[in-house]
Amino acid sequence: MALIPGGLTPQSVGDLLRQARENAKITQAAAAANLDVARTTLVAMEKGQRRPRVNELQKLAALYGLSLNELLRQDGTRVDLRPRFRHLGEESEKLQGAIALLNDLVQAEVELEDLLGIKRTRLDPPERPLLPGNVGIQAEQDAAELRQWLGLGLSPAHDIMSVLELQLGARVYIRKLDPKISGLYAFDERAGACILLNANHPRDRRTQTSAHELGHFVSTRRSPDTLHEGTPESTREERYANTFARCFLTPARAVHTKFRELTAGASRLTRRHIILLSHIFGVSREAMVRRLEELELAKPGTWEWFLQHGGITDMQVREVLGDLVKPDEAKVDAKRQISMRMSVMASEAWRQGLLSEGQIARLLHMDRVDARRLIDEFEAEGVETDGSRSFSA
Structure with missing residues (x-):
């Protein structure tokens, strides 16, 4: 045929x-x-x-x-993000490893999409370069504008990773990185926005990192970013990205509204209030308290007070939220050598005869044994589902 x-x-x-x-x-x-x-x-x-x-x-x-x-490779398939990061002067060996990982993931995904004829839908948001003046005010305005553009209004962005991937068409990867590395961002005309997040970090921290990198996507699109422990907020770009993240995830008016609803009749701010607010907006307890302080809904030093009095523990969160605390599926997927989506695409390319076992191993940077195991799993699933139903032409 x-x-x-x-x-x-x-x-x-x-x-x-x-x-x-x-x-x-x-x-x-x-x-x-x-x-x-x-x-x-x-x-x-x-x-x-x-x-x-x-x-x-x-x-x-x-x-x-x-x-x-x-x-069968078409012109423009080759993607190399690494030269962009060299301009940042980053010397950390672990950070260079994370940059290489992001590059390999993007290259493999783009190549598999090309082989399989997958056309990724992209909707890059309007670009808003930094202007003279107060970057904090600009970041708040830009975050509000993007929310309207995405149709979010004042609704909480419960799953910002889905916003990035499904609405904007960004490439988001969640893999295990050094604990000090939060995330990386780069933009390529061919591949679009590419973001790597640390699977070792809690979901709410990854949410904050995602919003930070979204801020770079909006304002300094073609400049790569590495967010890690101790990243200084000394540049206008970093101040913008941090403020953008806070305003995008916790819009002032929405926070005021929910705060008023939850604390109605209460004489003081409790752990339960913080737990419910952080759950509603999908951010960490600390980020929520800091935002309340910024909006003058809580006294300065409130977070430090909680820390001095035992903090707000995960056990207390489970007691308040119960079944609302969902498993972190991204952490489960990150335990795999490659993501589920990548393994499905690679296996389908093998099934169609577009890639050999050895080519899959080279493309995904795995040994032949792991490549064979991936293909065997795919074949086993195919046997189980054959004859159940097929896609219509």
Whole structure:
């Protein structure tokens, strides 16, 4: 059966075949002989008049000294984010490892999408470069504007990762990093916004990091960012991103409204109030108290008072929220060598004959044993679901 991988047109595949053959300095006659077809058949393939089959593509790739994905790679597939970060002068070995991980994840995902013909939908938000004057005021205005643009209004952004991925089309990865590294952000014209978050951090901290990187996406889109422990707020860019994150996650009017509802009739601010407010807005207890202080809904030093009197513990949170405390699914997925989405795409590329086991191992930076295990899991799931129902054409 004829197949054009990745949704490429026959003309596009033909151009790629011709370019690869010419680069390998192989004649049409020699290539046709390798396929055991007439030269006119190969000519028809290169002109897009005859669809090549997967086994024919595999033979030609081997003849030209390429992998199948290299043979069918379109211009612009290559993504390299690392040079952008070098301008930051970051020397930490662990940070450089995180940068390399983000680059590898983006490159693999883009390549798999191209092979499978997946067209990622992107909706980059309006860019708001930093202006002279008070960046805090600008950040608050920009956060409110983006909320309106996204249709959030004053509603809590319960799952900012979904906002980033599903509404904006950003690439968000959650992997285990050094505890001191919170997140990385980079923008590429081809891949879009790319964000790496630390799976070792609690969900509410990742939420704060996501909003911080969203602030960079809005204001300093083409400048990479590394957020880690001790990142100073000395630059206007960092002050903007931090203020943007607070205002996006906890809009002043929404916080005032919920605070009034929850504390109605109360004579003092309690742990229960803080737990409920932080749950409503999806932020940490400390971030919530700091925001209340900033909005003058709590006295300065309130968070320090709680710390001096035992803090607000996870056990107390479970006592107040009960079943509302959900498992952190991102942490579960991060225990896998690669994400569930990436493993599904890689396995499907193998099933379609677009990638070999060895090519999957190289692309995903795993050994052959792990690549084989990934494929075996995919095949086992396929056996279980075959015949249940299929997608309509």
